Amino acid sequence: MLNIKDLYYSYTKDESYAVKGVSFEVTEGEIFGFLGPNGAGKSTTQKVLTGLLPMQKGKAFVAGVDVRKPNEKLFNSIGVSFEHPNIYKKLSGYENLDFYRKMFSVPTEDPMKLLRLVGLEEAANKKAGGYSKGMKQRLVFARSLINKPKIWFLDEPISGLDPTTANHIKDVIKRKKEEGVTMFLTTHNMYIADELCDRVAFINEGKIALVDSPRNLKLMYGEKIIKVEYTENGQIKKENFSMIKDEDKQKLNKLISEGKIETLHSQEATLEEIFMKVTGRGLK
Amino acid sequence: MKRILSIFKRDLQNSFRDNLLLYMIIIPIILTIGLKFFIPSTQSASSQFALNEALGNEVIEEFKKYGKVEIYSSNEEISDRVNDIDDIAGITKNEEGNFELILEGNEDYETERIPKMIINDLQGVYLDTVNFEINDIGATTPPIALYGALSIMVTAIMLGGVTTGFNIIDEKESGTIKALSVTPMTKFQFIMGKSFLGLVLPIVHVFIIVWIIGIFTPNSLLLLLMTVVSSLISLLIGFLIGVISNNQISGIANMKGIFVLLSLSVIGAMLLPLDKHIFLYWSPIYWSFMGIKDILLNDVTSTKLLINIGAILALTGIVYLSTKNKIKQGLS
Numbered sequence: 001m002l003n004i005k006d007l008y009y010s011y012t013k014d015e016s017y018a019v020k021g022v023s024f025e026v027t028e029g030e031i032f033g034f035l036g037p038n039g040a041g042k043s044t045t046q047k048v049l050t051g052l053l054p055m056q057k058g059k060a061f062v063a064g065v066d067v068r069k070p071n072e073k074l075f076n077s078i079g080v081s082f083e084h085p086n087i088y089k090k091l092s093g094y095e096n097l098d099f100y101r102k103m104f105s106v107p108t109e110d111p112m113k114l115l116r117l118v119g120l121e122e123a124a125n126k127k128a129g130g131y132s133k134g135m136k137q138r139l140v141f142a143r144s145l146i147n148k149p150k151i152w153f154l155d156e157p158i159s160g161l162d163p164t165t166a167n168h169i170k171d172v173i174k175r176k177k178e179e180g181v182t183m184f185l186t187t188h189n190m191y192i193a194d195e196l197c198d199r200v201a202f203i204n205e206g207k208i209a210l211v212d213s214p215r216n217l218k219l220m221y222g223e224k225i226i227k228v229e230y231t232e233n234g235q236i237k238k239e240n241f242s243m244i245k246d247e248d249k250q251k252l253n254k255l256i257s258e259g260k261i262e263t264l265h266s267q268e269a270t271l272e273e274i275f276m277k278v279t280g281r282g283l284k
Numbered sequence: 285m286k287r288i289l290s291i292f293k294r295d296l297q298n299s300f301r302d303n304l305l306l307y308m309i310i311i312p313i314i315l316t317i318g319l320k321f322f323i324p325s326t327q328s329a330s331s332q333f334a335l336n337e338a339l340g341n342e343v344i345e346e347f348k349k350y351g352k353v354e355i356y357s358s359n360e361e362i363s364d365r366v367n368d369i370d371d372i373a374g375i376t377k378n379e380e381g382n383f384e385l386i387l388e389g390n391e392d393y394e395t396e397r398i399p400k401m402i403i404n405d406l407q408g409v410y411l412d413t414v415n416f417e418i419n420d421i422g423a424t425t426p427p428i429a430l431y432g433a434l435s436i437m438v439t440a441i442m443l444g445g446v447t448t449g450f451n452i453i454d455e456k457e458s459g460t461i462k463a464l465s466v467t468p469m470t471k472f473q474f475i476m477g478k479s480f481l482g483l484v485l486p487i488v489h490v491f492i493i494v495w496i497i498g499i500f501t502p503n504s505l506l507l508l509l510m511t512v513v514s515s516l517i518s519l520l521i522g523f524l525i526g527v528i529s530n531n532q533i534s535g536i537a538n539m540k541g542i543f544v545l546l547s548l549s550v551i552g553a554m555l556l557p558l559d560k561h562i563f564l565y566w567s568p569i570y571w572s573f574m575g576i577k578d579i580l581l582n583d584v585t586s587t588k589l590l591i592n593i594g595a596i597l598a599l600t601g602i603v604y605l606s607t608k609n610k611i612k613q614g615l616s
Contacts, residue, residue: 050466072468080466086459088294090301102290103467129299143463 001063001151001182002026002049008057009044018044020206021058026184031105031177033197034186035275041206042145042186043083046153049184050080063151068220076106079149083156085136089129093120093139096128097146104147114142117172119165134161141169145176152176154185158192159227170196206277214271221277230255236262287469291477292484295451300482302454304532308447312440312489316496319432326519331398334365336376343406347375350402362386373399393486416600423484431554432582434495438573440489444519446539452526452615453535471615475523482519483522486511492582503579506589513593514572515570517600524607527614538614549573568599 002025009019019041026032034042047053048061051070060067063077064252089094097111115124118138128139137160140244144152157173158166173196176238177183187193194214202209210217224243229236241248243266269277299305303549331351335344337360347353352374356362362374368387373395383403387396401486455461464474490511491504521542551569553574556564564570575592578584 052462052465062429075466075468078466080463082459082462086463088298088454088460089458090296090298090454091373097296099290099294100463102463103287103469105468140463147467 001029003061006058009048022208024201024211026182028182030198031181031185033065033193033200034203035193035200037188042203042205043164045185050078050153075145075200076104077150079144080153081141081144081157081181083159085140087128087139091128092125094124094129097143101146102163106147108146109148114145114155118142134165135163152181154183156187194271202275202278216242217274218268221250221274225267227265227267228261230260257258287473288477292480295481297358299447305447305450310444312436313492320496332372333399334362334374336373347402348404353452371395375399429497433493433499434577435550437490437493437576438569441486441514442518444482444486444515445522447485448519449522449525450535453529453532457531472598479519482522483515485516499580503584506579506584510575515595517568520600520603523611527611529577530548530562568596571595
């Protein structure tokens with residue numbers, strides 16, 4: 001669904017590239033995470049792929065359309081959920097979606113159905129300018145689904161949302177994956193990437209440093225250690241057990257069978273730790 | 285077309301819900317109503333008479349030669365009409381069959397004198413010792429009403445474009461241009477959709493102004509044509525204001541600057557003698573003003589029309605060529 005090869009982009013149109021030779025592929029129904037700190041080139045890549053920025057160098061095909069020549073088919077196939085809530089403040093939530101759907105030449109979703117999906121049905125006829133930040137974000141999220149996109153670009157989809165709403169949005173994303181929608185998710189939030197993405201790409205200073213599934217990365221970069229808290233003689237003790245050494249495995253089995261364990265954590269690496277290991281910088 | 289109309293509809297909704305834009309939409313109408321009701325002399329510059337129908341056709345026809353005639357069936361109705369805010373002389377006959385003039389008492393000298401002269405003429409009596417004649421110069425609309433209406437029309441045409449400009453500013457401020465850019469909507473459709481309001485509003489305004497003031501022209505189609513052609517420069521200015529302004533405040537500042545410059549040509553067209561108008565030829569608004577004036581005065585000829593339209597289009601073309609890159613860049 002997405003086929004990108006040696007993509008370069010320079011805002012100053014010289015050798016100072018914001019994106020340098022980025023290549024990757026995303027298959028149908030996959031959620032592909034683009035993970036990187038601010039200014040790493042995530043948004044620039046997404047803008048080029050959605051036609052917001054012109055192609056300068058390299059090759060990019062989205063839904064089989066050459067991004068160098070974006071056409072009606074491309075825009076009918078994609079949905080873009082922007083990070084910043086760019087909505088018509090003087091129009092109601094319903095009017096925002098109703099206006100937007102008329103821009104497409106494919107069958108569209110019922111605006112009310114989408115508002116219900118993101119929990120805005122009661123505010124459907126209220127001016128969007130009076131919405132809270134979270135409500136505006138949900139409206140943008142709903143709008144990006146209006147044309148039933150085959151490829152869905154999500155830019156920080158749960159940024160600024162409270163935990164309940166964020167979980168609701170994540171559920172919608174998972175449901176859309178089940179329906180076969182391909183997703184390109186840009187974020188610097190490692191938890192959402194870990195939870196939702198089939199594969200993630202680490203991008204830093206315009207270059208992709210690594211592409212793999214979160215599970216593989218964690219196995220590859222994590223330690224084979226289990227951190228345990230247990231009670232002994234009425235006191236709580238903390239100890240690390242190797243998952244490889246026989247002696248540690250036996251001791252751990254004993255603690256489990258005696259029912260002394262209070263807490264138990266495997267020590268696989270987080271995506272943020274892996275990112276730091278690979279790029280030498282954090283995700284913030 | 286569906287997309288163009290949707291953009292137009294959205295802009296219209298937005299304009300009626302935004303206080304500043306709503307003000308721009310209604311101010312030409314308020315100014316016109318003000319001109320109609322608060323300047324009574326706009327109608328009194330030409331002679332008008334309120335006649336009792338009992339005077340008979342011969343008398344009525346005679347009065348029609350000298351001005352606008354209104355027919356009433358009773359003296360009470362004539363008195364009511366005379367009491368209205370403008371100057372009008374009431375003429376009837378008393379029980380003895382003599383002509384009687386009904387006046388408020390505060391009319392100007394001519395309002396009283398002209399009907400007296402006509403009556404004397406009808407009776408074959410010449411009181412004046414000197415000969416005089418009334419020359420009809422063909423002006424059926426009082427100058428104050430004409431120039432007032434013209435000024436409001438030109439303002440309305442300019443505000444149409446500015447409304448478009450402020451809707452673009454709204455799109456920029458809210459970032460919705462970005463959202464539209466990832467839909468199949470083309471830049472051409474966006475520009476056409478945005479232009480629609482800037483074309484429709486001036487047409488509606490101009491015809492409402494004509495209707496309120498009561499300047500009935502047989503050249504309605506020409507008036508429509510001149511309004512549409514004049515709206516092109518207004519739209520171009522609107523787009524320019526839209527792309528160079530990042531918010532409503534800077535939009536207002538830019539609008540003021542451009543309006544002051546263009547207003548000079550309208551003021552010049554009203555005050556300067558014709559031989560000095562050459563100094564106003566640079567302004568497309570001057571040509572709009574002159575073009576609409578000719579149409580309203582029924583003084584339009586093919587040559588005059590072509591010159592006015594040609595000048596507007598040529599000047600609009602020059603402005604377009606010098607600003608198109610800026611506009612293109614600003615809409616990206």
